[in-house]
Amino acid sequence: MAKSNILFIINPISGGKDKLKIPAIIDANLDRSKFNPNYSFTEYVGHAAEIAEEAANKNFDVIVAVGGDGTINEIATKVMQQQKILGIIPFGSGNGLARFLKIPMNTAKSIQVINGLNVAKIDTGTFNDKFFFNMAGMGFDAHISSVFVGNKKRGLSGYLKLGFKEMINYKPETYHLLIDGKGYTRKAFVVSVANSSQYGNNAHVSPRASVTDGLLDVCIIKSFPLYKIPLLAYHMLNASTDESDMVEIIRGKDIRITRVEDAAIHIDGEPFFMGRDIAVSVSPLSLNVIVPAEAGMTI
């Protein structure tokens, strides 16, 4: 069988972890009978997308994101458009999509998954003209990601510290939602649109979400008093938000969200501003991604 050309695109800042030794670890673990490897390090926001586009236009069959959900987003957008195959070596702060797909957090083990070349097709979503693969949304989480951009300390502890500080002053917003033709008005702390079940770090906002059902889960975290934060955290970490009256989950395909004024949204954890009206849609089974055979998903 002909060898596949594989490119590893490494985000040196994701997850706040050093990655200089990554090419050596990949060299030591990659199955050379299947792959010819190449490596690139990203130098700025948007660089992973540029590298991935160029690679997909050349003769790379598999493009691997070494980073978190933001890095995956840039690369997967190009991989999907060119119908190539995405690999993931999780190196982010949260690693939501990787965790959902049961890709090991251990680097050597995640390379073994790539060696297995078990390819599944998963759904992808759009927020206006931008694709998302794990989760997109607005409200407190988007506010945090917009503030976090200027923060030097990445990683989970940085998120948590900033989160507690900002939560004290945050005011829930009113959202008008139209989901497959049905209207809802909700005052919410967060509105998340989930492809996978989790934000990352096993914080599940929509425990029954599937990346192969052709649907997105609109998760409305209602306005709540601060003393209920531990209860919300408990439900997320125990994958039981669907049993909590703090969270409402509505599944759909064609979603419109209108907010009172423009504020940050996030796409796979990275902040953007898109105005007051967001059109959300899903492209069923549109991205090829390497997953562990045990994940029970395959083409």
Ligand SMILES: Nc1ncnc2c1ncn2[C@@H]1O[C@H](COP(=O)(O)OP(=O)(O)OP(=O)(O)O)[C@@H](O)[C@H]1O
């Ligand atoms: N050299 C670089 N300098 C600064 N930013 C970069 C560089 N390379 C990539 N980026 C940006 O880093 C951002 C964060 O990456 P990523 O989301 O993968 O990590 P994370 O936020 O730590 O993890 P997660 O999304 O899993 O919580 C992305 O928006 C990406 O565009």
